[in-house]
Amino acid sequence: MSAYFITGTGTDVGKTFVCCGVIRALRKRGQAVAAVKPLFSGFDPNNSEQSDPALLLRALGRPATLEEIARISPWRFEAAMAPDMAARKEGREIQFEGVLDFCRRAIREHAGTLLIEGAGGIMVPISGRDTFVDLIKELGTPAVLVTGSYLGALSHTLTSMDVLSQNLIKVAAIVVSETEGSGVPLADTVETIARFAETTSIVSLPRLASPDAEHPAFGEIADLLGA
DSSP: OEEEEEEESSTTSSHHHHHHHHHHHHHHTTOOEEEEOOEEESOOGGGGGGSHHHHHHHHHTOOOOHHHHHHHOOEEESSSSOHHHHHHHTTOOOOHHHHHHHHHHHHHHOOSEEEEEOSSSTTOEEETTEEHHHHHHHHTOOEEEEEEOSTTHHHHHHHHHHHHHHTTOOEEEEEEEOOTTOSSOHHHHHHHHHHHHTTSOEEEEOOOSSTTOOOHHHHHHHHHTTO
């Protein structure tokens, strides 16, 4: 099993979109792949088919039932807030060790490539003083950093890269997913990040017409993961 943590510079940058595309690319090659999203905020059980876990399940070719969603995303919260804030709003508490154990168990149990998707950006709190960076570091998995081409993405990306580096987390790839309606050209964003990324591979992902659309960039990301 090769496990990778799909993280981002913030929310709505395209983490699930990238995960789904890589899943489909690997399945098309006939390779084993699995995915989990341990924590998910903004979950509406009455509209669960539109949730990120449901999108992952459909990409995996599995039914997006509430039972299946619970298997890959056991910590789900109604409020679209950081997981620890959303949990407190519901009178619940997230135990960091429990999330860590869930991820470790997924790594042990799945063959092929496992994608673990985070929630929001790399410094989003999970519980107490624990963030997603702490989770990635404890798991020891390489990270795939997803960012956008929005105004401000450069600072967010370079800051995220610095935090990952300080925590000795290997970055397998940086994916720049084009932000819809942004006035900042995708190519310029990629070129600027590349000047600072040095040896880290960067994948440019243009905006696609459909969330299920195929693109060579997904195969490129899969190649960088050694899959």
